Amino acid sequence: MKHFPFKSIEGSVTAATGFKAAGVFCDIKRLGTGKGSNKGQKRDLALIVSDRPATVAGDFTTNQICAAPVKICVSRTKRGLARAVVVNSGNANACTGRQGMRDAEAMAKITASALASAGVDSITAQDVMVASTGRIGVTLPMANVRKGIGLAARQLQASIESAKHATEAIMTSDTRPKEIAVEFQMGGRTVRLGGICKGAGMIQPGMSPTGARPALRSLHATMLCFLTTDAAIDAKTLQTALNEAVAKSFNRITVDGDMSTNDTVLILANGMAENEPPALKSKEFEIFQAALDHVTLQLAKKIVLDGEGVSRFITVRVKGGKTGAEADAAARAVANSALVKASWCGGDPNWGRIICALGYSSAAVKEAAVDVGYSLPGSREIVYALKRGRPGSATFKALCRITTAKEFDLHIDLRQGKAQALMYAADLTEAYVDFNKGDVNDPSTLAG
Amino acid sequence: MKHFPFKSIEGSVTAATGFKAAGVFCDIKRLGTGKGSNKGQKRDLALIVSDRPATVAGDFTTNQICAAPVKICVSRTKRGLARAVVVNSGNANACTGRQGMRDAEAMAKITASALASAGVDSITAQDVMVASTGRIGVTLPMANVRKGIGLAARQLQASIESAKHATEAIMTSDTRPKEIAVEFQMGGRTVRLGGICKGAGMIQPGMSPTGARPALRSLHATMLCFLTTDAAIDAKTLQTALNEAVAKSFNRITVDGDMSTNDTVLILANGMAENEPPALKSKEFEIFQAALDHVTLQLAKKIVLDGEGVSRFITVRVKGGKTGAEADAAARAVANSALVKASWCGGDPNWGRIICALGYSSAAVKEAAVDVGYSLPGSREIVYALKRGRPGSATFKALCRITTAKEFDLHIDLRQGKAQALMYAADLTEAYVDFNKGDVNDPSTLAG
DSSP states (O other): OOOOOEEEOSOSTTSSTTEEEEEEOOSHHHHHOSTTOOSSOOOOEEEEEEEEEEEEEEEEOOOSSOOHHHHHHHHHHHHTEEEEEEEEEEEOOOSOHHHHHHHHHHHHHHHHHHHHHTTOTTOOGGGEEEEEEEESSOOOOHHHHHHHHHHHHHHOBSSHHHHHHHHHHTOSSOSSOEEEEEEEEETTEEEEEEEEEEOSSSOOOOOBTTSOOOSSOOOOOOOEEEEEEOOOOOHHHHHHHHHHHHHHTGGGBOSSSOOOSOOEEEEEEOOTTOOOOOOTTSHHHHHHHHHHHHHHHHHHHHHHHTSTTOOOEEEEEEEEESSHHHHHHHHHHHHHOHHHHHHHHTTOOOOHHHHHHHHHSSSOOOGGGOEEEEEOTTOOOOEEEEETTEEOSOOHHHHHHHHTSSEEEEEEEOOSSSEEEEEEEEOOOHHHHHHHHOOTTSGGGSOO | OOOOOEEEOSOSTTSSTTEEEEEEOOSHHHHHOSTTOOSSOOOOEEEEEEEEEEEEEEEEOOOSSOOHHHHHHHHHHHHTEEEEEEEEEEEOOOSOHHHHHHHHHHHHHHHHHHHHHTTOTTOOGGGEEEEEEEESSOOOOHHHHHHHHHHHHHHOBSSHHHHHHHHHHTOSSOSSOEEEEEEEEETTEEEEEEEEEEOSSSOOOOOBTTSOOOSSOOOOOOOEEEEEEOOOOOHHHHHHHHHHHHHHTGGGBOSSSOOOSOOEEEEEEOOTTOOOOOOTTSHHHHHHHHHHHHHHHHHHHHHHHTSTTOOOEEEEEEEEESSHHHHHHHHHHHHHOHHHHHHHHTTOOOOHHHHHHHHHSSSOOOGGGOEEEEEOTTOOOOEEEEETTEEOSOOHHHHHHHHTSSEEEEEEEOOSSSEEEEEEEEOOOHHHHHHHHOOTTSGGGSOO
């Protein structure tokens, strides 16, 4: 990849010109969820608004059981225009039937009218995207939601602090907010792009623009990501760029192999940088793509690092697959094997469980052809545990020096072809089990 | 299923007429494995021998990475005749290259000559089946193996106690021996059938007679099972019966969704009951099948109950699948979801994670059609948490009364067709992670 000059800047969804945000507390978490249950007054409703109508693109869970807000976003994304995003945490509004659809529609309507009251001109419910995360199967406490939207509409600001409030408001079991912003030149104009996301559990996204299942299947967990940019870019081109970015970032992560009902990535582009909208494959488009790739990849990695109970971050790099689908299947089999993930928790460099997982994947694998090696992030030196199916010459200690690090890369060569695949994965820890088993005597700790 | 009159009897692989067994200590575990590492002097080599040549059938892992002893068994099973089985624990002899094949062949040869010395007439290496379980990627300590085989050959007995020694010798992380025997009438003769098995981790078998991948894919963990009977039954009929029994038992269990390199089920039938060999589909064959089904199912359930860290046993019953493959995919998605399994650990009756897993499975699922219910084993009363996609009327307490039990059944109706599938599954506990993460400062605790 060519190096494109973009620089990191402070902030997130309000970094781009013409975007405001707010994050407020309206007591949805306590009413709706165990995860991230609200002992104090944690913010649980976020609003992101553009001063001008923006083009919009989105990618959504391919789970057949998908939440009401996802259904609404899928249909509104096709329209290609949006003005605002309203998000609640603490309640997923998933498996809530017709009431859930009515509630999601109402969230958009209430937001449009609250924004109109707050002075946003000519906004309708159709301009409002909706997202939810939290407990499954419980209808939204709409009185609280209504109160929260009203509060948020009055608190909207373009400040870094208000974006931080929005970031906090979308968190569930996340332990820290996840945000990023960059600035770059595009067609002689300064463009900004920023975003926020949340993750933690039920994480192995496999999104597509329509929620329709792609040929290459994958799993997920609830992750939400909201991106804003002041670039001028038409909705179709924006969707192309987003698909490409998501394919290389959020669709390559796994915490626990479970694909959520609510995974959502949205990007709003309001054109206030006043650049010439880039044509597909133009140099300007490539710059935008590179910036978007960077932003989504950094956010995706933050989700894995902050996954439930995660103590180690492993980049699984498979090469030599017969086909892309096979390389992907091999990488996912390793990244989701309970035994491999438990061994990562212990920092174990042994390769037996890895080759075992490769062997039961749907990828063609030949024992005598497989390499398994390790490297520290950024280092070019791969230390091999297995070379062509036989133990490598590296000492146990040399291997452990890498695999007991907080982050390392696992290199697998199948030598069956030329296809590659990559997954960003996490270990499986006792803390993950402890968090997710809950306590039946305190239903607020349970999963919904 | 009709009720066939077979009765439980004491013992296992020596219950049938004409079978002897032994289990000895030859220090393979300490040299080869972390799992079940040998602090005391745990038996680690087993021998099972028939007084007369027996017909043999087998089912083996479909993992592409398969151990040397599995390769040997696959080829010998085709021949249809066997006399003895030699098994070691502590070392899987998997991913050991050509040396591994030489060692597995040597195990058979050494066994044949030790048995010849011990008075077994006209036995060759071709008559000896070989199995291994334990650490992957380390070659066998052949001096120890040779010593162990010599010892075992001298200690062979038809007693219940010697069969117990064999059962102990095949254990790795198992906490208790798993054995069973039954007696039944077949063509006017009294026939006996018994067996032993081991499991614990890397458990989701998907075996086939040749190790070739069946159309219906599945995963696994190392499980070994050795069955003996004095029934007279030809090898082809025996293989048919075994395939059927394995499909309904070992291929329906999962502890952690990992399919092992070594999964092996073998049955030897020596004809000493002197019954008329049953023809396929005859009444006599059905009696034999029912007895074999019972024996393999009981052994398979014991593997799940004694799985690493397992605290709860769940029977996942899916009906209403569009096809058998879809019903199976739905059952496996639920049975292997990290989030569902963690919630089982806590005794959580919530259905959100269950419907989420169904939604990302390859089965067609419609939210408004799905039922999720629970029952205690043996009870006909299903208490529904979800009915046609909406929460059922049962109280949380009523659901918990079932899901906090040590064993319960999970009933899922997809209402998309008439196909059914069933999985015997386990919860995911902190103890599983603790056991499998090992300790890099004590390599004997690691996975290989």
